[in-house]
Amino acid sequence: MTTTLDVPALVPGTVILDEIADAFGPWSALVRAGDVLTIVDLHGNQAVDTLVYAGDDHSVRYSAAATVAAQRNLFLTTGSVLRSDDGTPLMTLVADEVGNHDTVGGACSQESNTLRYGHHTKHQHACVENFLVEGAKWGLGKRDLVSNINFFMNVPVDPDGTLGIVDGLSAPGKRLALRAERDALALVSNCPQINNPCNGFDPTAVRMIVTRPGADE
Numbered sequence: 001m002t003t004t005l006d007v008p009a010l011v012p013g014t015v016i017l018d019e020i021a022d023a024f025g026p027w028s029a030l031v032r033a034g035d036v037l038t039i040v041d042l043h044g045n046q047a048v049d050t051l052v053y054a055g056d057d058h059s060v061r062y063s064a065a066a067t068v069a070a071q072r073n074l075f076l077t078t079g080s081v082l083r084s085d086d087g088t089p090l091m092t093l094v095a096d097e098v099g100n101h102d103t104v105g106g107a108c109s110q111e112s113n114t115l116r117y118g119h120h121t122k123h124q125h126a127c128v129e130n131f132l133v134e135g136a137k138w139g140l141g142k143r144d145l146v147s148n149i150n151f152f153m154n155v156p157v158d159p160d161g162t163l164g165i166v167d168g169l170s171a172p173g174k175r176l177a178l179r180a181e182r183d184a185l186a187l188v189s190n191c192p193q194i195n196n197p198c199n200g201f202d203p204t205a206v207r208m209i210v211t212r213p214g215a216d217e
Contacts, residue, residue: 009038010095010177013211021048023203024192026134030055031180031210036094038177039151040207045168045200047153047191049107049127051135051146052082052090055183058140060084064103064147074157076101076149082178090184095177098170102150104157105165107131108193130189138185150191151176153198165196 009015016035021027031037032055039048054060063085070087071080077100080093093101107127131145152170155163178186192203 007040007173007175007207009036009209009211010097010175011036011038011179011211011213013213015209016212017208017210019208021188021190021206021208023190023205025190026130027188027190027208028134028137029186029208029210031091031178031184031186032212033180033182033184034212036177036179036211036213037091037186038175038207038209038211040209041098041152041170041174042172042207043204044170044172044174045152045197046170046204046206047168047193047198048151048206049131049189049191050149050151051131051187052149053138053140053144053185053187054084054088054090055185058138058144058185060086060088060090061144061146062090062149064149068103074103076103076151081181082149089181091178091180091186093176094179095175097174098152098176100154100169101176102153102155103147104163105150105153105155105198107145107148107189108191126193127189127191130192131187134189135187138187140187148189150198153191165198167197167200
């Protein structure tokens with residue numbers, strides 16, 4: 001699929017992969033150590049739910065708790081290292097044009113939609129279903145799903161600990177770049193939520209570009 005918004009990878013190099021993650025849908029890829037995954041918010045105000053696993057051992061996976069504790073910051077931006085529960089670096093956010101990405105909002109599911117928005121939403125497709133469908137291609141199941149990152153999603157935390165889900169801080173063409181510190185499986189749900197403003201009530205496509213810095217072009 002092509003797009004009318006042609007923006008380059010945030011970290012230049014030989015392009016290994018350049019794909020569109022459709023609105024509402026899943027996406028995944030194995031990003032080799034040293035390669036960089038750029039996520040482009042093509043239309044702005046989209047949420048990109050993301051899980052990361054070690055490419056050679058899927059039991060080594062992103063841990064929100066270890067990541068937040070190590071950086072002493074609830075939100076992700078340039079310099080944030082995505083870590084597994086034993087502190088192993090999986091990917092590093094090496095560049096970021098938005099400046100704030102959520103670690104605590106979680107992934108929508110048919111069950112949570114029903115609880116939050118009413119039983120009439122139970123039929124709606126959700127991020128957990130995306131993760132399960134795409135994860136099955138890599139031998140992953142429900143027991144392998146953990147707390148995820150919500151790239152581009154704006155979840156402010158009030159002084160009393162209350163979380164909000166509000167309009168995103170992104171805009172059309174805004175990008176972030178993740179360098180793989182080891183071979184890493186990136187598993188994405190391009191969030192289909194239409195009941196809150198995490199993606200402006202209108203899910204849109206995002207672009208996924210993998211580059212190899214320093215490689216001969």
